[in-house]
Amino acid sequence: MPVMTYLEAIADALRIEMRMDESVFMIGEDIGTYGGAFKLTKGFLDEFGNKRIIDAPISEAAIIGAAIGASLNGMRPVVEMQFMDFITCGFNQLVNVAGTTAYRWGIGVPMVVRGPAGGGVGANPFHSRNSEAWFVQATGLKVVCPSSPADAKGLMTASIRDNNPVVFFEHKGLYRKIKEEVPEGEYIIPLGKARTVCEGKDASIICYGSAVHMAVEVAERMKKEGVSIEVIDIRTLVPFDEEAVIASARKTNRVLITHEATLTGGFAGEISARITEKAFNSLDAPVKRVAAFDSPTPFAPTLEKAMLPNADIIEQELRELLLY
16 A cells, blocks of 8 residues: 555545546635645646636635535535635535535535645644634534544545535644555545544544544553553544444443544533543543644744643543553
């Protein structure tokens, strides 16, 4: 299998789907001639032409609205947000229109809104938000947060083929940071299926996106001391693999949940509630959460680093959990 970066794996999935299905097209700001802000669509215009790689004006509302109209007419648009922070400018179209159409009209809206999210790269408050929890509550949308190149490719394929609107968060800090073997050709991972990254018996870390790599680092540190930590990557927030999470909680009896998004209103709270409701009798300690401070993301690297979760903080909280 070829070795790909996270960015290359997403681009590979997009190319394969566009080659296989002429109804798939892309629309976004600077995705054609420029090749995208992160060069993810570099070369796409040459291969697919300007009718399928559409450089749009700087209007997220217009871009998402056009994609909704196209999807209702038999197309499968993939929308690129130059940064996922700016999805707020198209919030009404995505949440109130795309997210409710299946309920109102009984028809699908097969479209993907994808783009870079997350912090850790000194990109300031306007380019660093982890906004996935907003769309969990916006019923009718699916929410995907891959952590690895192979998962990114497989989940992107599933998202494009899904008949519901999907919001696909790509952590920009992972784009070129991680590499792994990725299956060649057509590859799909079903939405709503968590992945057990590490098997363990002493405690569970439930996570997704960039936090998966922090959790694995902590699990490897603890393993040297004879402590067995299970790491579950939920991969998709909607649909949510509750069965896998509850099973892990019942297996290890201690749970820590972590994500890069802010603590208050973050998805960790929902996971914690599900565990408390359905696996309370199996717990030997209260569920812990590790997340970012409730703050806009600072521009200064030292302040941003202090705001975001990291492996050291997760390890400290995990040790307290194990001693409870």
